[in-house]
Amino acid sequence: MALQTIPARIRWAVDILDVQPADQVLEIGCGQGEAAELICSRLQTGKLLAIDRSESGVDRTKRRCAEYLTAGRLAVRHIDLATLRVPVKRLDKVFAFNVNLFWVRDCQDELALLHERLSPGGTIALFYDANRAEQLPTQLEKASAALVQAGFRVGVVDSKNPAVVGLLGRR
Structure with missing residues (x-):
């Protein structure tokens, strides 16, 4: 199936994530399902668990990615990260785009869960639109400070076009 229209910023971020065919991936805040669709298109034996606090986000992702749900490459849940129990022993990658959790409040419990579940060498990738110049530094x-406090080694990636900055936390 041909991929639906996916914004350049999402394509760039998923390219940086470097999804491999057997990866176990968690997406936090699946929203429109754009990243979920692109991630699932790169999986063969791997799986994506996409979560969102918004019921409408979950519904949109399920509609957009119905083929991958049927194939067993995708599970979508209406839940927030704080109450999630990750159904696999190890995750290879965690992906979030413009998710406020990691900079708005204390998220150490959530990051501890992710650190515990990420495979050695696994990555948590947090991406932000760089067009929001007034918010971006904060x-x-x-x-970044939250990731470091949780035990991740943090690197930064950025793109001018599309305007995106990513924090890559490695376990």
């Missing part, structure tokens, strides 16, 4: 500073 977002990056707070999210």
Whole structure:
């Protein structure tokens, strides 16, 4: 099936994530299902668990990615990260785009769960639109500090076009 229209910023972020065919991936805040669709298109034996606090986000992702749900490559849940029990022993990658959790409040419990579940060498990738110049420094500073405090080694990736900045936390 041909992929639906996916914004350049999402394509760039998923390319950076470097999804492999057997990866176990968690997407936090699946929203429109754009990243879920692109991630699932790269999986063969791997799986994506996409979560969102918004019921409408879950519904949109399920509609957009019905083929991958049927194939067993995708599970979508209406839940927030704080109450999630990850159904696999190990995750290879965690993906979030413009998710406020990591810079708005204390998220150490959630990051501890992710650190515990990520495979050695696994990555948590937090991406933010760089067009929000007034918020970006605060977002990056707070999210980076939270990742470091949780035991991740943090690197930064960025793109001018599309305007995106990502924090890559490695276990």
